[in-house]
Amino acid sequence: xxxxxxxxxxxxxxxxxxxxxxxxxxxxxxxxxxxxxxxxxxxxxxxxxxxxxxxxxxxxxxxxxxxxxxxxxxxxxxxxxxxxxxxxxxxxxxxxxxxxxxxxxxxxxxxxxxxxxxxxxxxxxxxxxxxxxxxxxxxxxxxxxxxxxxxxxxxxxxxxxxxxxxxxxxxxxxxxxxxxxxxxxxxxxxxxxxxxxxxxxxxxxxxxxxxxxxxxxx
Numbered sequence: 001x002x003x004x005x006x007x008x009x010x011x012x013x014x015x016x017x018x019x020x021x022x023x024x025x026x027x028x029x030x031x032x033x034x035x036x037x038x039x040x041x042x043x044x045x046x047x048x049x050x051x052x053x054x055x056x057x058x059x060x061x062x063x064x065x066x067x068x069x070x071x072x073x074x075x076x077x078x079x080x081x082x083x084x085x086x087x088x089x090x091x092x093x094x095x096x097x098x099x100x101x102x103x104x105x106x107x108x109x110x111x112x113x114x115x116x117x118x119x120x121x122x123x124x125x126x127x128x129x130x131x132x133x134x135x136x137x138x139x140x141x142x143x144x145x146x147x148x149x150x151x152x153x154x155x156x157x158x159x160x161x162x163x164x165x166x167x168x169x170x171x172x173x174x175x176x177x178x179x180x181x182x183x184x185x186x187x188x189x190x191x192x193x194x195x196x197x198x199x200x201x202x203x204x205x206x207x208x209x210x211x212x213x214x215x216x217x218x
C-alpha cells in the first residue's frame with residue numbers, strides 16, 4: 001500500500017512568485033519514497049503523466065501498487081485516478097479533514113520540507129527536480145529509518161561485523177553541497193584479527209591492544 005500527498009514550494013521568477021507542486025509517495029511496508037517532477041500547473045494531462053511515472057517506478061523497484069491512499073485536494077485531477085485504476089490499483093480517497101489517515105505521507109513530506117527543501121530558494125523547476133532526486137536517493141538508500149531495523153529503507157543489507165581490532169576514521173559523504181550527509185566508518189588498512197594469535201596468551205592480547213591504542217593516538 002502507498003500513500004501520497006502534494007507539497008508546494010515557491011519559485012522566485014522574474015515575473016514574480018509562482019508555486020511549484022510536487023507529489024510524494026511512500027510505500028508503507030518498506031518506507032521507500034518516490035518524488036515526482038515539479039509543475040506549476042497540475043492539470044489533467046500532467047497528473048496522468050505523474051501517475052504513469054509512478055507506476056513505472058513501482059515496476060523498476062519491484063514494489064506492488066495495489067492500493068493508493070490520497071487526499072481530496074482538487075489538484076488530484078480525474079486522469080490521475082483513471083491511469084492508476086487501469087493498472088488494477090484501488091485508489092482510496094481519505095475522509096475529509098482527516099490528515100492522520102495518511103500520517104506516513106504527512107511525516108515524509110515534513111522531513112523533506114524541514115531537513116531539505118526549506119533550506120533552498122528555488123528559481124526553476126529543473127532545480128527543484130534535482131533537489132527531489134537527491135533527497136529521494138538519500139532517504140531511500142542512506143538515511144537510517146527506525147521502522148525498518150534502523151537501516152535505509154531501500155537497502156536492508158545488515159552490516160558485516162568482523163572479529164578484529166581495526167583502526168577506523170569516520171568519512172562523511174554529502175549531497176546538495178553538504179546539506180544531506182551520512183557518516184560512514186572507513187578502514188585505514190590496519191587490521192589484526194585476534195584469531196591470528198594465541199587467544200589463551202593474555203600477554204599477547206595486552207600487547208596487541210597497546211599497539212592499537214598507540215597507533216590510534218600516535
